[in-house]
Amino acid sequence: MRVGQTQVREGRIQMTGPCDPNRRDLASGASALIIWWLPTVILVTTAFSFSNSPILAAIWPVLLSWMGGVCLVNAKRCGRRHCYATGPFFLVLAVVSLLYGFRILPLGPSGWRTLAVVLLVGSCALCCLPEWIWGRYVAANHSRGVGRQG
Numbered sequence: 001m002r003v004g005q006t007q008v009r010e011g012r013i014q015m016t017g018p019c020d021p022n023r024r025d026l027a028s029g030a031s032a033l034i035i036w037w038l039p040t041v042i043l044v045t046t047a048f049s050f051s052n053s054p055i056l057a058a059i060w061p062v063l064l065s066w067m068g069g070v071c072l073v074n075a076k077r078c079g080r081r082h083c084y085a086t087g088p089f090f091l092v093l094a095v096v097s098l099l100y101g102f103r104i105l106p107l108g109p110s111g112w113r114t115l116a117v118v119l120l121v122g123s124c125a126l127c128c129l130p131e132w133i134w135g136r137y138v139a140a141n142h143s144r145g146v147g148r149q150g
Contacts, residue, residue: 026074027083035070039063040123047116056112057101064094064119079138085126093119 026035043063046056068090075083097115099105107114 025078025080026070027078027080036067039067040119043119044116047112051110051112054101057098060097060101060112060115061094064090064097068094075138081130081134081136081138082127084138085130086123089122089126093122 026032043060046053046059050056068087071083071087071090074080075087093115096105100107100111100115
């Protein structure tokens with residue numbers, strides 16, 4: 001059964017869950033704390049605690065790449081709408097943070113703090129707005145194309 005399909009059982013129409021038990025949504029539940037919230041707390045804390053430390057050039061690209069990669073996996077596996085936007089967003093921030101860390105991209109003396117603000121504001125906007133407007137999950141690919149589910 002695909003994301004967002006309906007099925008009729010015993011005369012009742014039921015909406016299937018967004019993910020079957022083998023492909024659960026990584027953007028919800030306890031896994032979300034470890035996969036996204038812990039790295040986000042580390043990123044923001046380090047940006048304000050260790051500004052201009054060379055260690056940030058290693059920490060930021062790794063954590064942002066992790067978060068972006070898992071978002072893309074979750075988008076593919078479960079159809080979570082915001083993951084289609086946040087995955088590339090985190091990966092772009094990973095590249096920007098790497099370039100800033102190696103002093104290739106000038107973001108000024110408060111570059112890490114600027115990146116932290118972009119991370120927080122962008123993440124909030126990209127997580128909330130698409131799902132608020134179009135629904136939490138991208139619907140199954142029916143015979144006519146991709147639909148939507150609210």
